[in-house]
Amino acid sequence: MTSTTSKGIPYPQSTDHTRLWEHFQNLAQAADGLMFGNVDRQVFTSSGTWTRPAGAIMVHVRVQAGGGGSGGVPSTGSGQAACAAGGSGGEYAEGWLTPATTGASVAVTVGTGGAGGPAGNNSGSDGGSSSFGSLITCNGGGGSAGMSATSSSASVGASNGGQGGVGGDLHLPGGDGGNGQVIAGLPVKYNNGGASMLGSMRRASGVSATTTTGFTGYSYGGGASGPANGASQSAVAGSPGAPGIVIVTTYTA
Template sequence: MTASTSKGIVYPQSTDHTRLWEHLQTLATTADSVIFGNIDRQIFTSSGTWTRPSNAVAVYVRVQAGGGGSGGCGATGSGQAACAPGGSGGEYAEGWLTPSTAGASVAVTVGAGGNGGSAGANAGSNGGGSSFGALITTVGGSGGSGASAVTSGSTAASNGGSGGTGGDFRLPGGDGGNGQVISATAIKFNNGGAAYLSNMRRATGIVATSTSGFDGYSYGGGASGPSLGASQAAVAGSNGAPGIVIVTTYTA
């Protein structure tokens, strides 16, 4: 006679004359089916379908949403400046799944980075959400606002992406940095928001002429905002970085 543990390992429970080595062989054979032996890793930098490998024991999923684009700046006159805030970073989540919960295949969505706003005081677009089916979802970072020419003032940035579902751990994206104008100088703070899988994108710094900012860092970082000094033409914002989904399956 035999019995099984809750994890499926068969062990002897017998008073017959089965030899000891036969019991040990049964125990070793069944244990092989629930002990990690190999790793299958599927990395998605674009949307696709995850297929569960054979002999799966556990599935570990990491999901990063895309970062927001920064807004553009309107043209400035004499004694004016403009400084658009940075886009925010995308949300991150991760979790462990049993093979039966994950299923045989799952639709994977990888969020695109948000586009920078067109030249002028035009907002950047939000980053796209990434997901592992409906099991783990994340929200992309928000696009930064556009900035008009002023003699002094601040343009507030948006909060990082948040509000997804599922998983065992999640972290909102980092906020974008505010755009700040002092006199006819556009001064920094308009960094792109960080994400769990990316660094913050540096601000454009004190600008006497014109800069369009910097695209967000992979994966999921927000773009830093553009800045204009006095008497400059309108400038567009920069793009957020796309997300990524990493699925690691531990197999017997």
């Protein structure tokens, strides 16, 4: 009589008269079915459905939410300026799952980047959430506020970093957006977009003292940097955050 371990590897009992070569053959075949042999990788840059490949042993999932958009700035008068802050990066998570946990297929949601605020003192939108079914979820980065025309004020960058997702083995919030500030009628431009795990920090708007737009967040999941206005300039819209991504790697027999 042959018994098996909890992972399905057979071994002979004392009353088993199986010949040694037969036992070793069974042992090799059983172990072969538990060892990683091939890799199947499915990359989602838009929402869809993951289908479990044949012979799956373990599934590694990486989920990145979208980054936040930056706010806009209004037109300015003489001696005024405006400098909107940057959006924050989206949350990231990853985890190892068994085929029994995933089931045969899983709905995948990829969060879009948050829209930039319209021209004027208008906030940018939050980035979209990304998820691997209900097993791993991540929240999008925060959109930043706009700024009114002023001679001296500050606009604080989005700081929620897309926290609060669930599932998986690891969660990392996105980086905060940089602040916008006006001092003595001049915009101080350190209004960078926040980084994400899969997207670098986006540099602040340009060094010009007139009108400068922000920059779209870096893929994947980075926040947008904010726009800025010097004196006597027209209103400028904010910029969008970067979309997220979901990467599912399955190790098969």
